[in-house]
Amino acid sequence: MRAGRLLSVLLLLQSRGRMTATELAEELEVSVRTIHRDIEALSGSGVPVYAERGAAGGFRLLDGYSTKLTGLTEAEARSLLFSGIPGAATELGLGQVLAAAELKVSAALPGGLRTRADQVRQRFLLDQRAWFRTSEEVPHLIEIADAVWAQHRIRVRYRRWDGSIVTRTLRPLGLVLKAGVWYLIALARHGEPRMYRVSRVHRVHTLEQSFDRPEDFDLREYWFARDEELRSRLYQGYAVVRLSARARRMLHLLSAIPLGEHQLSTLLAEPDGWTTVRLPIESHEHAVAQFLQLGAGCEILEPVELRERVIAELAAMGQVYGAGEAPTTLSRRPS
Missing domain, CATH: 3.30.70 (Alpha-Beta Plaits)
Structure with missing residues (x-):
């Protein structure tokens, strides 16, 4: 969506300072020509963005403009990652935090961009739930998410697919929401990362022990590789x-x-x-x-x-x- 991309350009310039059109285009995966049009749109909406010529040139915002987006707490900054899926933010206990963060960002936008953002919100909605299926109960999701953030080990009572109950000590690496179902990706005592359905977790105890994430672990790569493996094996x-x-x-x-x-x-x-x-x-x-x-x-x-x-x-x-x-x-x- 162009309104979302304009906001991304604005935030990139505020967080990184001077950036060339090529750098912005690579970051947002669009053409340099598109970036030039976006810069013109931002300038026309009242954003004080200007170009600096020369070998070290690029686009930048007027000094001091970035202070308009200060005031976000750490929790609010995290919650913005879920701005496209409000249902997930609510389940993670970030519903009110997300609303506060969006309000602060909206208030910092120029009038033209704020109107565009409101129009997008009124015209497009992402609902990840499946039709005619009740949502799974995930009473321990927030505690598990906190352990993911803090990199703390957890001890869980987990119901396996055959109905048996097992106790596992896990190093939680990430959470994935697929078609309304939450999955935990975690390391057990030995071996490769494994997938656990959060609704089958009966009890969670967060341990004081922290852990180091594997440097070569990428949640997105793991998930899609696992998805393909399951399909081929199934x-x-x-x-x-x-x-x-x-x-x-x-x-x-x-x-x-x-x-x-x-x-x-x-x-x-x-x-x-x-x-x-x-x-x-x-x-x-x-x-x-x-x-x-x-x-x-x-x-x-x-x-x-x-x-x-x-x-x-x-x-x-x-x-x-x-x-x-x-x-x-x-x-x-x-x-």
């Missing part, structure tokens, strides 16, 4: 299925199948609108539950074992619902 099998047009449109409901209609590996398109496709699956057990959501619009062709499991499941469902029998009316129990 979907190791394939199924060949026939899908009706309606079933193809419903594929987005299958959370265990990371493909949309435009990404299907089509094997055969039939005149009646049905299509034979090849889809990745996690396991036969998961695939049965997923494909049954598509109802009669899905026929599994391969593997044979998966087809037979679906047939068996449908037969069992038929017995539950009395398939082939005359429909009966439930009698009302006497009061």
Whole structure:
């Protein structure tokens, strides 16, 4: 967004002093021409920015202008990192702090930029929660986040995926919010960083022991490498299925199948609108539950074992619902 970039230019000039157009362009990943237009926009909005010529030249603000953004506390400065995701700031206990920080920044902006910032806030909203799903309870998130900031070890009681409870002493390296779910990335006593779902943490005790973060650890790199690893390890099998047009449109409901209609590996398109496709699956057990959501619009062709499991499941469902029998009316129990 241009309004956000203009604010970034302003803050960069205030925090670093003189900067060339090339330096600003590299920092914000835009062209030098875009930076020149942004400087003109800032100047036109009343920001006292001017250019210095020569080999050591660049753009800078009028001396003293940067003092307009003083007064931010350390907590407020941290909270600005979450200005695009207010829900996350609230869960981290930074909701009121973020509001105070945004107010101070807004008050320091020239009138033109303040209006632009208000317009962006009224027109764009990021909601990281999934539709029709209740948010997970994360009562220990704030304490864990404090340990991440302070680099303190924590001892946690953690419920694993199989329901068992374990006690772990961790060195918390970072927190990741993905699709409304918080994950802790931490080092246990030995080995590589591991991922822990924060909602499964039953108890947290912050220890007095601090720790040094691994110098080569990068949270962003770790997360996306882990995400790719999980995908490749999770979907190791394939199924060949026939899908009706309606079933193809419903594929987005299958959370265990990371493909949309435009990404299907089509094997055969039939005149009646049905299509034979090849889809990745996690396991036969998961695939049965997923494909049954598509109802009669899905026929599994391969593997044979998966087809037979679906047939068996449908037969069992038929017995539950009395398939082939005359429909009966439930009698009302006497009061």
